[in-house]
Amino acid sequence: xxxxxxxxxxxxxxxxxxxxxxxxxxxxxxxxxxxxxxxxxxxxxxxxxxxxxxxxxxxxxxxxxxxxxxxxxxxxxxxxxxxxxxxxxxxxxxxxxxxxxxxxxxxxxxxxxxxxxxxxxxxxxxxxxxxxxxxxxxxxxxxxxxxxxxxxxxxxxxxxxxxxxxxxxxxxxxxxxxxxxxxxxxxxxxxxxxxxxxxxxxxxxxxxxxxxxxxxxxxxxxxxxxxxxxxxxxxxxxxxxxxxxxxxxxxxxxxxxxxxxxxxxxxxxxxxxxxxxxxxxxxxxxxxxxxxxxxxxxxxxxxxxxxxxxxxxxxxxxxxxxxxxxxxxxxxxxxxxxxxxxxxxxxxxxxxxxxxxxxxxxxxxxxxxxxxxxxxxxxxxxxxxxxxxxxxxxxxxxxxxxxxxxxxxxxxxxxxxxxxxxxxxxxxxxxxxxxxxxxxxxxxxxxxxxxxxxxxxxxxxxxxxxxxxxxxxxxxxxxxxxxxxxxxxxxxxxxxxxxxxxxxxxxxxxxxxxxxxxxxxxxxxxxxxxxxxxxxxxxxxxxxxxxxxxxxxxxxxxxxxxxxxxxxxxxxxxxxxxxxxxxxxxxxxxxxxxxxxxxxxxxxxxxxxxxxxxxx
RNA sequence: GGGGACGUGGUCUAGGCUGGACAAGGACACCGGAUUGUCACUCCGGAGAUCGCGGGUUCGAAUCCCGUCGUCCCCGCCA
Numbered sequence: 112x113x114x115x116x117x118x119x120x121x122x123x124x125x126x127x128x129x130x131x132x133x134x135x136x137x138x139x140x141x142x143x144x145x146x147x148x149x150x151x152x153x154x155x156x157x158x159x160x161x162x163x164x165x166x167x168x169x170x171x172x173x174x175x176x177x178x179x180x181x182x183x184x185x186x187x188x189x190x191x192x193x194x195x196x197x198x199x200x201x202x203x204x205x206x207x208x209x210x211x212x213x214x215x216x217x218x219x220x221x222x223x224x225x226x227x228x229x230x231x232x233x234x235x236x237x238x239x240x241x242x243x244x245x246x247x248x249x250x251x252x253x254x255x256x257x258x259x260x261x262x263x264x265x266x267x268x269x270x271x272x273x274x275x276x277x278x279x280x281x282x283x284x285x286x287x288x289x290x291x292x293x294x295x296x297x298x299x300x301x302x303x304x305x306x307x308x309x310x311x312x313x314x315x316x317x318x319x320x321x322x323x324x325x326x327x328x329x330x331x332x333x334x335x336x337x338x339x340x341x342x343x344x345x346x347x348x349x350x351x352x353x354x355x356x357x358x359x360x361x362x363x364x365x366x367x368x369x370x371x372x373x374x375x376x377x378x379x380x381x382x383x384x385x386x387x388x389x390x391x392x393x394x395x396x397x398x399x400x401x402x403x404x405x406x407x408x409x410x411x412x413x414x415x416x417x418x419x420x421x422x423x424x425x426x427x428x429x430x431x432x433x434x435x436x437x438x439x440x441x442x443x444x445x446x447x448x449x450x451x452x453x454x455x456x457x458x459x460x461x462x463x464x465x466x467x468x469x470x471x472x473x474x475x476x477x478x479x480x481x482x483x484x485x486x487x488x489x490x491x492x493x494x495x496x497x498x499x500x501x502x503x504x505x506x507x508x509x510x511x512x513x514x515x516x517x518x519x520x521x522x523x524x525x526x527x528x529x530x531x532x533x534x535x536x537x538x539x540x541x542x543x544x545x546x547x548x549x550x551x552x553x554x555x556x557x558x559x560x561x562x563x564x565x566x567x568x569x570x571x572x573x574x575x576x577x578x579x580x581x582x583x584x585x586x587x588x589x590x591x592x593x594x595x596x597x598x599x600x601x602x603x604x605x606x607x608x609x610x611x612x613x614x615x616x617x618x619x620x621x622x623x624x625x626x627x628x629x630x631x632x633x634x635x636x637x638x639x640x641x642x643x644x645x646x647x648x649x650x651x652x653x654x655x656x657x658x659x660x661x662x663x664x665x666x667x668x669x670x671x672x673x674x675x676x677x678x679x680x681x682x683x684x685x686x687x688x689x690x691x692x693x694x695x696x697x698x699x700x701x702x703x704x705x706x707x708x709x710x711x712x713x714x715x716x717x718x719x720x721x722x723x724x725x726x727x
Numbered sequence: 728g729g730g731g732a733c734g735u736g737g738u739c740u741a742g743g744c745u746g747g748a749c750a751a752g753g754a755c756a757c758c759g760g761a762u763u764g765u766c767a768c769u770c771c772g773g774a775g776a777u778c779g780c781g782g783g784u785u786c787g788a789a790u791c792c793c794g795u796c797g798u799c800c801c802c803g804c805c806a
Binding site for chain 2: 169170171172173174175176177178180189191193194202203216217218220222223226242243244245246247249253254255256257258259310311312313331332356357358359361362364582583609616618619666668681691692693695697
């Protein structure tokens with residue numbers, strides 16, 4: 112039986128031949144086990160003696176001849192075994208080393224990048240055998256339940272699509288780091304074992320053995336640390352950092368997730384930051400995904416976004432703005448609308464291009480949906496050759512004509528009309544806008560539509576008439592709104608901004624308060640008195656007392672960013688080892704009960720005894 | 728905390744409404760055999776499931792009911 116002959120010096124392929132990802136600088140020594148990578152062999156290699164190593168992707172045993180698709184990170188190449196008995200013993204996903212000669216194929220496979228060639232094996236060594244697989248390593252993920260994929264994540268991640276996602280994430284991080292490095296940012300690590308930070312979510316707690324009865328909290332974000340770093344003279348800080356929030360999960364929410372966190376000193380308006388971040392975005396899209404993003408990004412104030420799109424994260428890949436037609440209906444004779452206006456509401460029109468084909472039944476369904484979303488009701492008009500509308504019997508034709516003109520409705524379009532208080536009406540119609548656009552195929556799914564949303568309110572109404580921070584308690588108010596803090600705090604605007612991409616909130620930030628007295632005022636408005644403030648974040652307030660420059664920053668949801676670029680539907684597809692919706696990890700079996708001895712050491716007892724959780 | 732969907736050999740699923748020849752069918756994977764140009768190789772043969780778990784209804788439950796656990800999606804919650 113032929114054995115693998117290990118040549119002493121098999122020259123490695125020189126640099127620059129391959130354009131495949133990931134290209135990397137090869138040190139000769141690195142290739143002790145292989146001279147080439149599977150996916151990189153081409154017709155130019157015909158006649159070369161090569162040594163490969165990889166996984167047996169697929170086997171075709173024809174008796175006297177056996178084909179093996181050999182796979183490594185670079186791709187797949189067909190290996191041909193002639194009269195090599197060992198080849199019959201191979202199984203899928205065995206790890207093998209093969210030495211042989213590159214030959215031109217009798218029948219090329221156009222489906223495969225390496226399809227013109229194959230490797231005629233002269234020797235084979237099995238490096239590791241694989242047990243029967245729970246699922247195949249191919250890109251059709253649909254044939255496997257997610258729990259099974261997570262339990263055998265080490266197999267799942269071998270799939271090209273998952274490899275691509277991991278690589279995309281890496282490239283995104285690399286391009287972020289290189290860009291920010293060139294802009295003078297310094298990556299500084301902040302503690303994971305820390306105090307509760309005031310983000311408003313539930314904390315993950317870690318019991319402290321040295322002081323029984325006390326707990327560290329895992330950070331919901333490094334917010335206070337990054338501000339302290341600014342006060343510490345780190346003028347430009349960033350960090351790609353894990354954050355933890357103990358809340359229920361969603362397709363786009365994991366209990367631990369990654370932020371690109373950054374902060375700049377000597378910043379009192381967001382303008383320089385916007386310019387920098389737009390360049391960062393454009394750079395990252397170009398480097399990581401070969402997408403050109405035009406800059407500058409459109410900007411909308413929070414008030415504009417709510418009025419025109421009914422959302423603080425509008426999807427700008429399509430139009431369909433909410434159009435105010437209140438004035439047209441104020442005295443038009445339709446009492447329902449007139450009363451809504453008299454009560455301080457508005458009449459809002461939404462043009463659905465091509466919506467003229469909605470049947471009466473569909474319109475009823477849309478109205479039900481609108482009401483379920485919080486709109487008081489819904490009416491409509493259609494522009495065909497004539498304008499038709501149930502409102503025609505209440506208002507003059509001129510009013511409906513006015514609606515058509517203002518919304519720009521073309522022949523064949525539908526205009527939905529609803530009236531009510533803006534706080535309820537706008538989000539309802541905005542959500543309707545989003546749903547109808549998707550249902551009707553009006554969204555350009557290949558487009559990238561970033562936008563800045565600015566000037567959020569500083570506060571929102573909390574439970575029992577309390578004030579809550581819209582962003583967080585360290586957000587600076589607009590100077591001209593400082594008087595409002597006393598008179599009408601809910602009207603005060605914050606120096607606060609979100610970066611929205613295709614209707615998804617990608618990043619959120621603000622100019623921070625850098626004066627101790629203003630900070631104290633905000634905290635007291637939030638119902639946090641001096642004593643509590645001192646107790647919870649006295650360390651931070653102290654930092655503001657010793658010369659903190661004006662500063663501001665932003666934090667990106669990095670997982671979401673990768674998810675969008677990867678075109679994935681859930682965060683789990685872009686995180687190597689994610690949690691299920693129930694917060695568990697099928698791979699490791701976490702969370703799991705711990706030994707009684709560990710609890711004792713920590714001074715903890717578990718009510719009702721530790722729940723038993725069988726090993727996975 | 729609430730709502731919805733799902734749970735059947737290793738994997739994915741059919742069957743479930745209308746309980747009875749279902750000691751559960753198929754595909755892929757696996758095992759044995761054949762096979763010298765395949766590429767989702769093919770052909771022949773084989774093994775493998777007390778239908779998530781517990782209880783109930785019934786002469787009889789994969790199927791109906793209740794509970795429970797798990798997975799997924801949504802609301803609440805959460806930047």
